[in-house]
Amino acid sequence: MLANRAALVALIILVIIVLVSLLAPLYASHVAHTNPFTSNVQGSIVVDGKKVDVMQQSATGLGVTPIGPTWHSRYFLGADGQGRDVMARVLYGGRVSLLIGSVSAAICCFVATALGIIAGYMGGLVDGILSRLFDVVWAFPVYLLAICLSIVLLTSTLTIGPISIGSGSLALPIAIISVIYVPYVARPIRAQVKSLRERMFIQAARSVGSSNWRIIRRDVLPNVLPSVIVYFPIMMALNILIAASLSFLGVGVQPPRAAWGTIINDGLPLLYTRPLVSLAPGVMIALTCVALNLLGDSLRDALDPGSKVRVGS
Amino acid sequence: MRRVAHRTRLYSSSVVLTAAAMALAACSSTGSTAGSSGSTSSGANVSGSAFQAQHKGGTLTMLANGGGGTLDPQINYTNTFWQLYQNTYDGLLKFRRGVSGAASEEVVPDLATAMPKVTNSRKTYTFTLRKGIKFSNGSPVTVDDVLATFQRLFKVSSPTAGSWYAQIVGADACLKTPATCTLKGGVVVNPKTNEVQFNLTSPNPEFKYQLAVPFTVILPKSAPAKDAGDTPIPTTGPYKFVSYDPSSELVMVRNPYFHEWSHAAQPQGYPDKMIYKFTLDAEAEVSAVENGSADWMFDPPPADRLNEIGTKYPKQVHINPQLAFWYVPMNVNIPPFNNVKARQAVNWAIDRAAVVSLYGGTKVGSPVCTILPPNFPGHADSCQYTKGGGTTWKAPDVAKAKKLVEESGTKGQQVTIVSQSDSVNKSIGEYLQSVLTEIGYKASLKTLSENIEFTYIQNTKHKVQISLTQWYEDYPAASDFLNVLLGCSDFHPGSDSSVNIAGFCDKSIDAKMQTAEALMGTNPDAGNKMWGQIDQDIMKLAPVAPLFTPNLVDFVSSRVGNYVYSNVFFMNQDQLWVK
Numbered sequence: 001m002l003a004n005r006a007a008l009v010a011l012i013i014l015v016i017i018v019l020v021s022l023l024a025p026l027y028a029s030h031v032a033h034t035n036p037f038t039s040n041v042q043g044s045i046v047v048d049g050k051k052v053d054v055m056q057q058s059a060t061g062l063g064v065t066p067i068g069p070t071w072h073s074r075y076f077l078g079a080d081g082q083g084r085d086v087m088a089r090v091l092y093g094g095r096v097s098l099l100i101g102s103v104s105a106a107i108c109c110f111v112a113t114a115l116g117i118i119a120g121y122m123g124g125l126v127d128g129i130l131s132r133l134f135d136v137v138w139a140f141p142v143y144l145l146a147i148c149l150s151i152v153l154l155t156s157t158l159t160i161g162p163i164s165i166g167s168g169s170l171a172l173p174i175a176i177i178s179v180i181y182v183p184y185v186a187r188p189i190r191a192q193v194k195s196l197r198e199r200m201f202i203q204a205a206r207s208v209g210s211s212n213w214r215i216i217r218r219d220v221l222p223n224v225l226p227s228v229i230v231y232f233p234i235m236m237a238l239n240i241l242i243a244a245s246l247s248f249l250g251v252g253v254q255p256p257r258a259a260w261g262t263i264i265n266d267g268l269p270l271l272y273t274r275p276l277v278s279l280a281p282g283v284m285i286a287l288t289c290v291a292l293n294l295l296g297d298s299l300r301d302a303l304d305p306g307s308k309v310r311v312g313s
Numbered sequence: 314m315r316r317v318a319h320r321t322r323l324y325s326s327s328v329v330l331t332a333a334a335m336a337l338a339a340c341s342s343t344g345s346t347a348g349s350s351g352s353t354s355s356g357a358n359v360s361g362s363a364f365q366a367q368h369k370g371g372t373l374t375m376l377a378n379g380g381g382g383t384l385d386p387q388i389n390y391t392n393t394f395w396q397l398y399q400n401t402y403d404g405l406l407k408f409r410r411g412v413s414g415a416a417s418e419e420v421v422p423d424l425a426t427a428m429p430k431v432t433n434s435r436k437t438y439t440f441t442l443r444k445g446i447k448f449s450n451g452s453p454v455t456v457d458d459v460l461a462t463f464q465r466l467f468k469v470s471s472p473t474a475g476s477w478y479a480q481i482v483g484a485d486a487c488l489k490t491p492a493t494c495t496l497k498g499g500v501v502v503n504p505k506t507n508e509v510q511f512n513l514t515s516p517n518p519e520f521k522y523q524l525a526v527p528f529t530v531i532l533p534k535s536a537p538a539k540d541a542g543d544t545p546i547p548t549t550g551p552y553k554f555v556s557y558d559p560s561s562e563l564v565m566v567r568n569p570y571f572h573e574w575s576h577a578a579q580p581q582g583y584p585d586k587m588i589y590k591f592t593l594d595a596e597a598e599v600s601a602v603e604n605g606s607a608d609w610m611f612d613p614p615p616a617d618r619l620n621e622i623g624t625k626y627p628k629q630v631h632i633n634p635q636l637a638f639w640y641v642p643m644n645v646n647i648p649p650f651n652n653v654k655a656r657q658a659v660n661w662a663i664d665r666a667a668v669v670s671l672y673g674g675t676k677v678g679s680p681v682c683t684i685l686p687p688n689f690p691g692h693a694d695s696c697q698y699t700k701g702g703g704t705t706w707k708a709p710d711v712a713k714a715k716k717l718v719e720e721s722g723t724k725g726q727q728v729t730i731v732s733q734s735d736s737v738n739k740s741i742g743e744y745l746q747s748v749l750t751e752i753g754y755k756a757s758l759k760t761l762s763e764n765i766e767f768t769y770i771q772n773t774k775h776k777v778q779i780s781l782t783q784w785y786e787d788y789p790a791a792s793d794f795l796n797v798l799l800g801c802s803d804f805h806p807g808s809d810s811s812v813n814i815a816g817f818c819d820k821s822i823d824a825k826m827q828t829a830e831a832l833m834g835t836n837p838d839a840g841n842k843m844w845g846q847i848d849q850d851i852m853k854l855a856p857v858a859p860l861f862t863p864n865l866v867d868f869v870s871s872r873v874g875n876y877v878y879s880n881v882f883f884m885n886q887d888q889l890w891v892k
Contacts, residue, residue, distance in 0.1 A: 037747075038747040038750065038751070039667070039743060039744045039747040039748075041664070041667035041670050041671060041744060042664060042666065042667050042670070055670050057670070057674050057675065058619070058620035058623060058624070058674065059624070060620065060623030060624055060627065060676065061623070061674055061675050061676035062619040062620060062622070062623030062630070062632075062673070062674055062676045062677065062866070063616060063617070063618075063619030063620035063623065063673055063674050064616075064670045064671075064673065064674045065617070065620060081671070081736070081740050082671075082740065082743055082744065082747070254757070254758060254759065254760065255739065255742070255743045255746070255758050255760070256743050256746055256747065256758065268736060269615060269616050269617055269736040269737075269740075270616075270617050271617065272596075272615070272617035272618060272621075273617040273620070274617075
C-alpha cells in the first residue's frame with residue numbers, strides 16, 4: 001500500500017486533518033484566544049494596532065458584516081454571523097464531523113455485516129425478510145428519509161428500549177446515518193456469503209458437524225472481513241457527506257455545536273460578502289472525503305487484489 | 314432580516330368578546346404613528362396628492378419568492394396578497410390609501426357612502442352602500458352582494474370568522490353549520506334604501522377595523538361558496554386579476570368598470586398593468602431590481618446585499634418602521650421561568666443592540682423595552698431593564714442578571730430555546746443560547762421549520778421553556794398586543810392555538826385590561842394611557858423579553874417614483890409611477 005503514492009498522500013492528509021481537529025481546543029484557547037461556541041456580536045479586536053469591531057456596521061447603517069480574514073492568530077479566517085472565530089470553529093467542526101463519520105460508519109458496517117451474513121448464510125425465509133427490509137430502506141430517497149427522521153426526532157426524544165437519545169444529542173445524526181446506509185453494505189456482503197456458503201470448505205465444515213455459529217465465526221467472517229474493511233473508509237466518507245448535508249439543511253448537528261455542515265449553513269447568508277465562512281469547511285469536507293476514498297481503494301487493492309467490490313448501487 | 318410572509322397570528326375571540334365599546338373616532342385620535350422614515354423616501358406621499366395623469370401607464374413588474382397561496386380574499390391571510398387586495402377589492406370601509414404615516418391608519422368609508430351610524434348602545438352599525446359601482450365583470454354592486462359576502466365569510470371558514478366576526482347576530486349558527494349560513498338578524502339589507510345594518514350581540518370597539526381588512530371585501534353573490542383557489546373573483550378596485558399561476562406569475566390589468574368614487578379609500582392607480590413573478594430567489598430578485606428588469610421585490614433583500622444596495626442604490630431604498638416587535642416569551646408555568654427573578658435576569662442580560670446587529674443593523678431595527686412598539690397607540694417610553702436606568706435602551710447588565718439567577722435558585726438548570734430555523738431567527742436563537750449560558754444556565758437551542766415553530770411553541774404539551782417569535786399588528790389597537798399576547802383568556806393549555814405563549818395570567822392585570830378596553834369606548838386618550846401603564850406592569854413581571862421593532866426595507870428600480878407606504882398594508886403598489 002505504501003507503494004501507492006496517492007494512498008500515502010491521502011493518509012498524510014487524513015492524519016493531518018485528524019490531528020488539527022483533535023488540537024482544536026488548544027488552538028482556540030492558546031492561539032485564537034476565543035470561545036468558538038459563544039456569540040461575540042459586540043466584541044472588538046486589535047488588528048495591526050487598530051481596534052476593529054468584530055461585527056462591522058456598514059456606513060449606511062444597512063447591514064452588518066462580520067470581520068474578514070485577518071491572517072493573524074485571532075480571526076485568521078474571519079468571523080461568522082455570530083462574531084465567532086471561523087478557523088476555530090472549522091477545527092472543532094472537524095472533530096464532530098469525523099466523529100459522526102467514523103462512529104456511524106463503524107455501526108453501519110457492524111450491523112450490515114451481521115445482517116448480511118445472517119441473510120446470506122441462513123437463506124430461505126430469513127433471507128427473504130431481511131432482503132425485503134433492505135429493499136424498503138434502500139427504496140427511500142436517502143436524504144428524504146434522513147430529513148424526515150431528523151425532523152420527527154428533533155422535536156422529541158428517541159427512545160429505543162433502555163437507550164434514550166435527546167433531541168440535541170450527537171447520537172441522533174449518528175443513529176440516523178448509521179441506519180440509512182446499512183443496505184448499501186449489507187447487500188454485497190449477503191451476496192458474498194451466499195457464494196461462500198456453496199464453497200467446498202463450508203460444505204466440509206458442515207459435513208463434520210460444525211455448528212452454524214462456528215462456521216460463521218471461523219469460516220465466513222474471515223472471508224468477508226476484507227470487504228468490510230474496504231467499505232469502512234468509503235462509508236466514512238459517505239457519512240461525513242450526508243452528515244454535512246443534514247447539518248446544512250438544519251436537521252443534523254444542532255447549534256451552537258460546530259460541524260462542517262453547520263458552518264457551511266452559517267455562512268450561507270454571508271456568501272456574497274464573506275464566502276470563506278462556507279468555503280473553509282467545504283474544502284475540509286472535500287479533502288477528507290477524497291482522502292478516505294483513495295484510502296478505501298488502496299485497502300481494496302492491498303487486501304483483496306482479485307476482488308472487484310462494486311461501490312454504488 | 315426578513316419580512317413576515319404569512320400572517321400566522323390568530324386573533325383571539327376573547328378580544329372581541331371582552332371588548333367594551335369604543336367610539337368610532339377612537340383610533341384615529343391616537344394616531345401618532347411615525348410616517349415613512351425611509352432613508353431616501355423621496356416620493357413619500359403624506360397628504361395623498363391628486364392624480365398626476367402624465368405618470369399614468371406602463372407595466373409594473375414585481376417579484377416574490379413564491380406565490381401567496383389562494384387568491385380568495387376571504388381566505389388568504391398573507392402579507393403578499395393582502396397588499397394586492399388593496400388595489401383590487403373594496404370593503405364598506407378601508408384604511409386610507411395613497412398616504413403614508415399615521416394618516417394611513419385612518420379608517421375611511423369606501424363602498425359605504427359614509428362612516429356608519431352607530432346606535433343601540435354601539436351594537437348596531439348602519440351603512441349606506443354607494444350606487445353606480447360595478448364589479449370587473451360588469452355586474453352592479455348591490456346590498457345583496459354585501460349580505461352574500463358576509464354569509465360567504467362563514468361558508469368558506471375565513472381564518473378569523475370565529476374570532477373577529479362571531480359577535481354578529483346569527484354568527485353562532487353560521488359557525489356551527491357554515492353551509493346554511495344566513496346571518497338572519499345580523500346583517501340586514503334594504504335594497505330600496507341601499508342600507509346595510511349590522512347587529513352585534515355586544516359592543517365591539519374594533520369592528521370598524523375588522524370591516525376594513527380583506528376578509529370583508531365585497532364580492533359578487535355569485536362567488537363560489539368554497540375556496541376560489543387560483544380562480545380570480547371579480548373585483549371592484551382599479552385593477553382586476555386576469556391570470557394566476559402560483560408557480561409562475563400573477564397578472565393584473567385595469568378594471569374597465571372602475572371609476573374613482575373616493576380618492577381617500579380607492580384612488581385611481583398609475584400602471585396599466587401589474588405583473589407579479591414568483592420564480593426568483595431573493596438574491597436574484599436584488600439583481601433583477603438593480604438592473605431594472607423588475608421594479609420591486611416583496612422579499613427582504615438578503616443581509617449580505619444590504620450594504621451593497623444601501624451604498625450603490627441609496628435612492629431606491631425605502632426603510633419604514635413596522636408596528637411589530639420581536640420578543641422572547643418565557644413560560645411562566647414551568648422551571649426555571651416560573652420564577653420571576655429568572656425572567657427578569659433574562660431581560661437584564663439580553664443586549665438588544667446585539668440582537669439588532671444580528672437582524673441587519675440599526676437601519677432595519679431598533680431596540681425596544683416595551684411590548685407596545687414605539688409610535689403604537691398606548692405606547693409609553695419606559696425601559697425597566699437597561700443598565701443605568703432611563704426610558705430608552707442603553708446596555709445590558711449581565712452582572713445583575715447573574716445575581717438574579719443566583720437568587721432565584723435556578724442556576725445550572727437546563728434551558729432549551731426554540732426558534733425558527735431560518736438564518737436570522739437561528740442567529741438570534743444562538744445569541745440567546747450564548748446569553749443564557751453566560752448567566753448560568755445549561756442552554757441549548759432547538760430550531761424548527763417556520764411552518765411548525767409558531768404552533769409548536771404555543772402548545773403547553775411541548776413544555777417549551779423559552780422561545781423566539783414575532784408579533785405584527787393586525788390593526789392599530791393596544792389590545793392587539795397586550796390582551797392577545799398576555800391575556801388570561803388567550804392561554805389555552807394543550808392547544809396549538811394559544812398565542813399567550815408565556816402562559817401568563819395575572820388576574821389583576823387582566824382586570825385592568827378590561828377596564829382599559831372599556832375606557833377606549835368613552836375616553837381613548839385615557840384608555841391608551843392606561844394601556845401604557847399595563848404594559849409597564851406586565852414588564853415588571855417579565856413574562857416576555859421585548860427585543861426590537863423591525864423596519865421594512867423596500868428596494869425599487871430606478872424608474873419607480875411616488876413611493877407611498879401605508880403603516881397597515883405597506884407600499885401602495887398601484888400608486889407607483891413607472892412612466
